[in-house]
Structure formats: structure tokens, C-alpha cells
Amino acid sequence: MAVEIITREAVKPSSPTPDHLREFNLCFLDQLPPVANEPLLLVYSSFQQKFTVAHKSERLKRSLSETLSRFYPLAGRIKDDASIECNDFGAVFVEARVNCLLSKFLEKPDAEVIRKFIPTGIESPEELTGSLVLVQANFFACGGLAIGVCISHMVADPVTFSTFVKAWAAAAFHSGDSTILPLFNAPSVFPPQNISLSKPAALEVMRDRCVTKRVVFDASKVAALQVKAVCESVTCPTRVEAVTALIWKCAMNAARSNSEHLRYSILSQSVNLRNKMVPPLPEHTIGNLAGYFASCATECEVELQSLARQLRKGLQDFGENYLKKLGKDKASMAICEPFQEAASMLPEGNVDFYVSTSFCRLPFYGIDFGWGKPTWVTIPTGAYKNVASIMDAKDGKGIEAWVTLTEDDMAFFERDRELLAAASFDPVASDLIMPMSSL
Numbered sequence: 001m002a003v004e005i006i007t008r009e010a011v012k013p014s015s016p017t018p019d020h021l022r023e024f025n026l027c028f029l030d031q032l033p034p035v036a037n038e039p040l041l042l043v044y045s046s047f048q049q050k051f052t053v054a055h056k057s058e059r060l061k062r063s064l065s066e067t068l069s070r071f072y073p074l075a076g077r078i079k080d081d082a083s084i085e086c087n088d089f090g091a092v093f094v095e096a097r098v099n100c101l102l103s104k105f106l107e108k109p110d111a112e113v114i115r116k117f118i119p120t121g122i123e124s125p126e127e128l129t130g131s132l133v134l135v136q137a138n139f140f141a142c143g144g145l146a147i148g149v150c151i152s153h154m155v156a157d158p159v160t161f162s163t164f165v166k167a168w169a170a171a172a173f174h175s176g177d178s179t180i181l182p183l184f185n186a187p188s189v190f191p192p193q194n195i196s197l198s199k200p201a202a203l204e205v206m207r208d209r210c211v212t213k214r215v216v217f218d219a220s221k222v223a224a225l226q227v228k229a230v231c232e233s234v235t236c237p238t239r240v241e242a243v244t245a246l247i248w249k250c251a252m253n254a255a256r257s258n259s260e261h262l263r264y265s266i267l268s269q270s271v272n273l274r275n276k277m278v279p280p281l282p283e284h285t286i287g288n289l290a291g292y293f294a295s296c297a298t299e300c301e302v303e304l305q306s307l308a309r310q311l312r313k314g315l316q317d318f319g320e321n322y323l324k325k326l327g328k329d330k331a332s333m334a335i336c337e338p339f340q341e342a343a344s345m346l347p348e349g350n351v352d353f354y355v356s357t358s359f360c361r362l363p364f365y366g367i368d369f370g371w372g373k374p375t376w377v378t379i380p381t382g383a384y385k386n387v388a389s390i391m392d393a394k395d396g397k398g399i400e401a402w403v404t405l406t407e408d409d410m411a412f413f414e415r416d417r418e419l420l421a422a423a424s425f426d427p428v429a430s431d432l433i434m435p436m437s438s439l
Helices: 053-070 102-107 111-116 158-173 199-204 219-228 239-257 304-325 331-343 407-413 418-420
Strands: 003-011 023-025 038-042 077-080 081-086 091-098 135-138 143-154 212-216 264-272 290-297 349-360 376-377 387-392 399-406
Touching: 038 158, 038 290, 053 091, 053 135, 053 158, 111 387, 143 158, 158 264, 212 219, 212 304, 212 407, 219 239, 219 304, 219 418, 239 264, 239 304, 239 349, 239 387, 239 407, 239 418, 290 304, 331 349, 399 407
Parallel strands: 091 135, 264 349, 349 387
Antiparallel strands: 003 091, 023 081, 038 143, 038 376, 077 081, 135 143, 212 399, 264 290, 387 399
């Protein structure tokens, strides 16, 4: 499948940023994530005849320009570890052509193909370098459209990502949500700090020869996993807990099958801090406002119930021990303590570290630019091992996950009988394929 880049340009805010807003301070939580982009792919398969390629491209660029005026820091560039220069350089916008039918792509979505639709590695070394928002509009020969969006992880968590894309679509569709006014008060709640983090070193721990697979759990299988994960301390496991516990279990079993030593396992998950604060912060508060908690499993804790219990315990411990420190001078301690505890075990050489990020319950399937809601939405993982990204299936009840493991671990993982009984690997997405007349 060939993807040809046709044009690349900078989309600037529709109105200039006032002089007194030309420097934006990052909050402390923005300073922690690695320098990386969070990807999203929105796939649209049915259009009315009036929506030509030129019309769709122009609508996307015009509404993006309007949205950047309200989300003005996202049109700037990272100045240093503590601030953004709001210089209105804008977002990267790439237009591409795909020489196949959308239905062919949807038959069996592949991680390597999807990465061709994501605007990473396409920035010029000049004005577009360092963009915080990148967009790639991929137009299929049949008229379908896949919009790849990346936002810097330094300024956006999943909630901010959702808020921005929702506002962008609303501006394109001229709906009431186009008046969404983002709040930029996070630095007053979590002031930036003079910290020195070795981000590249931390990421190098997770680099290896990796394989990424898409794992889909339909609604009935998710419900069955929730029942199976019930234990005395977790009487009502969430969908995310049940699916994450199974992925963690099977990944642990795979790693241990490839090792001659007993291995300890740590899984990190993120949590939206906005509704955890007292008083709560509005959902439109912009920034990387995610807390992270670690759950640990020993050699004996490899059953679904025990892992679900550890996931719940990690979240409860985070709430009891760390949230009290947030918004105070001890904020850095609150965020870093779980990982300092986990990192203290890494030099032993017998610890596997996993990261799971949930995009569930975010309204990506409602993103309508004026030509209908998406046929499929996905958030593929990058090139780091032991990472899982999970999000709702289109029905809102099933779950789709992208899991990246080492080649050796994936060979065991994708043959795990318990996992195969609950999920499908890279399934033929027959429920996503539209009639040929609409493609």
C-alpha cells in the first residue's frame, strides 16, 4: 500500500496571539513525559458527492486554523524545559494520497501500514521543526479519508487530545462545541519546577526489537472477563481492569517463558487527575494532567483475580498516599514516588516493566467534521517494548488494544490459550467494512 505525500504546509492560527500571551509556562506535570508524540487515527468511509478532496482539505485546514487561535500554545514551539514560545508558527498539515480502497485497508488493519498514515518523521528542519501538533489527511482512491493526528506528549494527555480534536471538529461542523474555551491554569495548580530528568535514558530501557499486534475483545468476552476477575476486594472489576489484567498476565507468562530466572513484574497506568483534585479541575483544563501509579506482581501473582486486585490496589494507594500531596510543594514527590520505588528494583535485572494507557470513555467515535462520524478510530503504540494502548471499540462495550512486545515474547503471547479464548489478533474487520457503493 503506497502513501504519497502531496503537500506539506504550516497551518497558522486564524488570529495572532496577543503579546502578553507570547510565553506560556508548562506545568510540572508537562515537564515529566518523554519528548514524543501521541498518535490518533480517525477513519471516515462515507461521503456525500459534494465533499471533494479539495473541499475536505480546505475545511480541515480552515477549522484547524480557527481552533489553534483558542489553543494558542499548541501553535507554538517548546522553548525550554519549562515554557512554550507562542510564536504562531502553527501546526504541520500534510496531504497524502493512498492508492487503494479503504475497504481493503480495513480488512485487516496493520500497525506498519497505519504508521504511514501518522505524520511523524515528516517535519522539515526549518520552520516546521518542533511542531506540537501534526496532521496528515490521507485520501483514499475510493473517496475515504484517514486523518492522522499527533500532539506532543509534553503538552497533552488523552483528555487534552480529546478536547482539542473535539473542538477542531466542532469548528469544521459549525456546531455549538466550537465555542469550547480551553483553560490554561494548570501551571498555577502545578507550578513548573527546576528538575533534571534523563528522559532518553529512561526510554532506552524499553527499546528492543519489537512486534506490535492489535488485540480485539468483543463486548461479550469483556463481560466474561469482568466476571472472571471478581475477587473479595474487587467485586465489580471495570472493563479496563479486566482486559488490562489479562494482557498483563499473558505478557508476564511470555516473558517468564523466555527467561531462566524468576521475574518480578511492574505495570504502570495513568489516571486523569482533573476529577481527582479537590476541588476538581474542569475537563477542558489543558496539559498533561495525568498521574501514574504502579502495580506490582510477584511470581505467585499470575492469576486474573490477583492481578485485577493489584491493579485496583495500585490506584487506591495512589489516591491515599500521593493525591494528598498534589497541588502542594510536594507535587513532584507525589508523581515520582511510585516510579522511584519501581526503579529501585530495575538494577537487579529481574524486573519486567510494562506501561498501559487507556483511552476508554473518551468521545473519539463522536468526532464529526461535517461528513459523518468515524467508521474506525485507533491509537497505535510506538516502537517501545512492553507497551499497551487500549480504547473502546465502536460499540462502546468491547475493547481494542495495541500491544508491543519483544519478538520473542510476542511469539508466546499470541499463542496464549487464555488470551485466544477471549480475544482476536488482528481480526478481519468485517464489521468495519462498508458496502462497495459507499467506498
